Amino acid sequence: MKDVMIVVGAGQISMAIARRMGYGKKIILGDKNIDHALSIGKIMDEAGFDVEAYEMDLSSRQSILDMIAYAKSLGKITMLVNGAGVSPSQASIETILKVDLFGTAVLLEEVGKVIEPGGVGVTISSQSGHRMEQLGAKKDRLLAMTPTEELLQLDFLQPDQIHDTLHAYQLAKRCNEKE
Template sequence: MTDVTVVVGAGAIGQAIARRVSSGRHVVLADLKRDNAEQAARVLELAGFTTTATTVDVSDRDSVRALIRTVTGLGDVKLLVQAAGVSPSQAPVATILKVDLYGTAMLLEEFGEVIASGGSAIVISSQSGHRLPALTPGQDRQLATAPAEELLDLPFVREIDDTLLAYQISKRCNSLRVRGQAPRWGRRGARVNAISPGIVITPLAWDELNGERAAFYRDMLARSPAGRAGTPDEIAALAALIAGPEGGYITGSDFLIDGGATANFFHGPDAQGT
């Protein structure tokens, strides 16, 4: 059987990870917009990869199940990269929660039924989840383990009325969700982890750097220990370690890779965190 890499959200980070780890595999690129998936597939095809482009709506379980039928028809799913999402500058609260919070949780539930032995998942979360004001242990546990269909009805989720907070809660859930799913994936001989990038230069990042919070994000970069934004290839290098054989003991973990921006937020000379 052919080994398959599935990239959900065919943007720069998903493409970089697929390119780094998918030699000899069939790469499925799935996106809400077919044009995005087809463009990404063409780029990888020109680099020598075998690809399939398709569509998926990560906020719709039937759409995700249709994607799973497609990819399992091609071979064994060895890697899922969940890179689909919307930012606080791109969508209202309800959409952010449905896509970033519910969508990721549901995707892990569904792919957890078909992931091949020896396979893994990488969820692209965000540094924003690490800046969220402290939740209670009970709230953290609910984000980690509540059935996906119940997440949007949690009282502390329902009361969110700010797009940044919706994004932070969603990304906090992403980081916790891999912990909650790790035992279940382990029973299939598979692993599941998250990466929480800081500002990485992608089209989504350009939206933020030129949007209503542009000054905040540009100041964050200037004050971070690294003094710059990251690149998709740096995220892919970390993903290759986590998902590859050298990362075989890693599961249920979230990796913050933000040039020290979060460290500066909490512990820098003008610390804002508590």
């Protein structure tokens, strides 16, 4: 059995990291869009990597658990690459929070329970987080210490509390298109 690298998000950055770090490993490439995962997997297979596409939804704990169980059935999990996420140009604030915050927290929590000693992981973030104001020590502590299942209930993560200039622009654009 080979060591297993879990890669979530079948994008170019994930593929670049998997190419650099995944040779000789079994790579499980999870993505909500299985066709996209199959396409990236084919490119990597043709380059000599051992990649298996896996349909999974980062916003679903069960989907994450199913992927981890499958990866464990193939070998020892020694690496995690999380390059999945959605941006304001793709999704609503609610979806962004469910995928980028909740899903990432669940993924790190669950892989953290099973990754081999000495295992490594990386999560890729977008520039969207830099558009928001600094949260401050109290909110940072809440994000770090709140149980995962309660994260999306935090007051400052409610959609009406999030002020993002790009999101406001997109909402205005959608309203204008409907007129």
